[in-house]
Amino acid sequence: MSPRKAYEAELRDLDQLVEKMATRTREAIELAVESFEKLDLDLAERVRGIDEEMYALNVEIERRCLEVIALQSPVAKDLRTIGTYLKVITDFDRIGRYARDIAEVTIHAQTMAHFKALVSIPHMAEMAERMVDLSVEAFLERDTTPTKEVFELEDRVDSLYDEIFREVITYMMEDSRKIGLGINYTLVARYLERIADHACNISERVIYMVTGQRVVKE
16 A cells, blocks of 8 residues: 555544544533433533543644654644644533533532523533534535634624623522522533633634635634
């Protein structure tokens, strides 16, 4: 096999590993938010297990990327591509950690009851998950088109976080007994906002990988 074909085969294998990591990431977000909705400890523990799997995938992908650099000596766009793998898996790892943080909130909120039906947080989670999906699609397809929707959704997630924060503050001011759970709501919303930020990071890295141009934020 020629060096070029070997390199392309390695990238295909890496794509499969990244896709697996992305799938587990999305599952972690879904389970974490569901665990908080239901205050379900079993679901929270499953998120912890997924986080450990994601760490192992992170280590494996990093190892193989470094092998490609050592054996193939990529330059120009090829080097940007390998560098993007290394950056993207860091974002996935952070997303997984935020999902685990939400699960930890569930564990600490066991003695509390929700003071209202959760609507905004699951909606926020759906948007964050959509952003992750689009970013992964852009990365695997080497296509910047899906990133446009990612950046649009970021603004909506930020606005929803502000709404949740204001609403929770109102509840806590009206009844001091709701302060503990109100803080938990705010933490979960904040973690979802950070997940959305990392999805944007992935999209920005894809744009750089494909075009060589950095995204300039206003």
